[in-house]
Amino acid sequence: MKLKTKINVVSIVLTMLILISSFTGIYFLYEHVAITTEAEQLQARAMELTTAISSLEQTDGIDAVFRAYIPTDGAIIVRDADDKTLIRLQTTAEQIEFDLKENELFTEKRLNGIPYIALATPLIWPDEQVVEAKFIQPLPTITENLQRLMIILVVMTVLALIPIYLASQLLVRLIVKPVTKLTTTMEKNIQQSSFEQLPIQKSSNDEIIQMTATYNSLMAQLEDLHDKQQQFIGNASHELKTPLTVIESYAKLLNRRGTANQEVTDEALSAIINESANMKGLIEQMLALAKSAETVKMNFREIELSAFLQAIAVNFKTAYHREITVEAPVVPLVIDEAMLKQLLFIFIDNARKYSEDVIELHASVNQHVHIQIRDYGIGIPNEDLPHIFNRFYRVNKDRNRKTGGVGIGLSIATEIANRLHATIQVESEVDQGTTIHITLPLHGGDVHEA
Numbered sequence: 001m002k003l004k005t006k007i008n009v010v011s012i013v014l015t016m017l018i019l020i021s022s023f024t025g026i027y028f029l030y031e032h033v034a035i036t037t038e039a040e041q042l043q044a045r046a047m048e049l050t051t052a053i054s055s056l057e058q059t060d061g062i063d064a065v066f067r068a069y070i071p072t073d074g075a076i077i078v079r080d081a082d083d084k085t086l087i088r089l090q091t092t093a094e095q096i097e098f099d100l101k102e103n104e105l106f107t108e109k110r111l112n113g114i115p116y117i118a119l120a121t122p123l124i125w126p127d128e129q130v131v132e133a134k135f136i137q138p139l140p141t142i143t144e145n146l147q148r149l150m151i152i153l154v155v156m157t158v159l160a161l162i163p164i165y166l167a168s169q170l171l172v173r174l175i176v177k178p179v180t181k182l183t184t185t186m187e188k189n190i191q192q193s194s195f196e197q198l199p200i201q202k203s204s205n206d207e208i209i210q211m212t213a214t215y216n217s218l219m220a221q222l223e224d225l226h227d228k229q230q231q232f233i234g235n236a237s238h239e240l241k242t243p244l245t246v247i248e249s250y251a252k253l254l255n256r257r258g259t260a261n262q263e264v265t266d267e268a269l270s271a272i273i274n275e276s277a278n279m280k281g282l283i284e285q286m287l288a289l290a291k292s293a294e295t296v297k298m299n300f301r302e303i304e305l306s307a308f309l310q311a312i313a314v315n316f317k318t319a320y321h322r323e324i325t326v327e328a329p330v331v332p333l334v335i336d337e338a339m340l341k342q343l344l345f346i347f348i349d350n351a352r353k354y355s356e357d358v359i360e361l362h363a364s365v366n367q368h369v370h371i372q373i374r375d376y377g378i379g380i381p382n383e384d385l386p387h388i389f390n391r392f393y394r395v396n397k398d399r400n401r402k403t404g405g406v407g408i409g410l411s412i413a414t415e416i417a418n419r420l421h422a423t424i425q426v427e428s429e430v431d432q433g434t435t436i437h438i439t440l441p442l443h444g445g446d447v448h449e450a
Contacts, residue, residue, distance in 0.1 A: 004172045011168040012161060019160055023153040030149060034142045039106040039117050042137050045069050046121040049076075049133065056126045063087065071137035078123070078133045086131060096136050115139045178208045182215060195223035243275035298336050298419065300444060305369065306330045308337070309361055312344055316359075322352055328363035334443045336420065343416045344373070347436045350410075351375035355433065369440040380428040388426065389414045420444060 049069040056062060066089050070076050075090030077097075090096055098118065100107045106119040118136040125131050185196055197216040200209060250268035259265045306328040313324040344361075351359045355377025362372040380388060389410045417424050421441050428434040 004176045007172050007176065008165070008168045011171065012164060015161065015164040016157070019157045023157065027146070027149060027153065031142065031146055034145065035108060035115065035117060035139065038137065038139055038142070039119065042071065042117065042135055043105070043119055043121070045071070046119065046133065046135050050121055050123055053123050053125070058126050062126070063089065071135060073140075074135065074137040076133060076135055078131050080125075080129060080131045086125070090136075098136075100134065111138075114143055175208070178212065182212070189219070195219045195226070243279045246275045247272050299338070300334055300336050302332050302334050303337050304330060305333045305363055305365070308333070308340075309344075309363060309371075312341060312348070313361060316348055316352070320352055323358045324348070324361060325358060326361045328361070329365055331365050331369075331442075333369055333440070335440065336444070339416050339420055340440075343413055343420070343422070343438070344371070346410065346413045346416075347373045347438075351377065351434070354378050365442065367442065369442055371438040371440070373436040373438075374433060376433040379430040379432055379434055380426070381430055385426060385428060389424075 046069075049066070052065055052069075053062070056065070066076050066078075066087055070089050070091060073092050075092075075096045076087065077085060077089075078087040079085050096111075096116070098107070098109050098111075098116070100118055100120055106117045109116050109118070116136060116138050118134060120132050120134045123131050123133050182198065185198055188194065189196055197219050198212050200212050200216065250271045254265065254268050257264055306326075307330075309326050309328045313326045316322060316324050348359060348361070351373060352375075355375035357376040360372070360374040362374070364370045413424065416422075417438070421444060423439045425437040425439075426434065427437070
């Protein structure tokens with residue numbers, strides 16, 4: 001069943017149930033009030049009769065008094081203490097009789113489809129004995145009124161369904177139409193591999209508008225991820241193709257000439273080793289990027305800042321034969337050592353790739369730890385600075401191809417900095433160099449205790 005049909009059916013059924021319940025209550029409430037009113041009037045008549053009889057001194061002409069108070073189409077029956085009938089008056093030929101219920105103002109009974117009420121009141125007979133007078137009254141007008149009320153309520157129920165149906169149609173337009181449009185757009189996007197969004201009425205802020213805005217945001221993110229994926233595939237395929245081509249070329253050279261020429265062999269092996277290292281670094285960066293989105297357990301412990309930075313500098317000097325100077329105070333630092341090492345490695349490695357001069361590593365401590373990594377290389381243009389931490393963004397494709405980068409190292413650095421509660425700022429000037437500012441909490445482990 002479609003949503004449109006469900007809304008129509010549910011709204012009409014619920015409305016009918018509410019109307020039927022309400023009108024049924026009205027019907028029975030009217031019946032109860034009408035009968036109770038008639039009973040109170042009959043009781044008032046009985047009290048008047050009691051007053052009139054109590055003033056009589058003899059029974060002569062007493063029937064005339066009773067006839068003055070007999071209900072229309074009803075009866076009055078007077079019995080003494082021995083249940084002997086003293087007077088029985090009724091205005092109809094049909095015998096009317098039924099027992100009264102005890103401890104109730106009146107007794108109600110239906111005879112031949114017509115409701116009757118009866119009540120009893122004590123009288124002081126002219127001979128001083130106490131008798132009981134029973135008043136019986138039919139209520140045919142109540143039956144007629146109830147029939148008219150039933151017809152009116154049924155007509156009102158039918159007429160009420162018309163605006164309810166129109167209202168449900170309006171509700172369908174307000175709810176189903178946007179959902180249908182959303183479904184159609186989604187199907188179109190699936191079939192055409194597109195990322196079409198829906199227009200939003202900014203004058204409203206209901207749930208439909210929020211759903212549309214959420215859908216548009218989702219489409220925008222998917223489109224952005226799709227573009228980055230395509231860019232990543234192109235970059236990665238190109239970056240892997242280059243070292244594979246070099247490796248294949250030198251392997252074929254060795255296959256043709258063998259290893260008799262030591263100079264050619266050394267050149268080929270050196271090139272194969274270097275290109276294999278480039279591929280390994282590329283693959284490691286890809287894996288690190290994928291792993292950066294996972295939940296990694298933090299391992300905070302106390303380290304000594306100066307010794308930690310000196311050890312990183314020594315490792316780089318040994319691996320890349322580059323001069324790195326370190327200036328740092330001897331202070332304890334609570335940090336995840338492996339993550340901080342990876343964070344610094346990314347920036348120092350970038351400084352190595354894009355500069356030929358010395359790399360300076362400087363640290364200072366106040367309430368936080370401030371680490372600066374400065375190089376005197378080619379720098380970064382101002383228009384590229386806001387984007388360098390975006391995944392797969394590359395400042396210059398030709399420059400990155402020479403260094404083996406695919407634009408994911410700084411994105412990984414952002415992930416690590418977030419885990420360490422660190423902030424990163426970049427200052428750079430073209431052909432003058434780049435300075436990376438990293439600010440860390442001095443007791444980072446306290447932040448992560450749970």
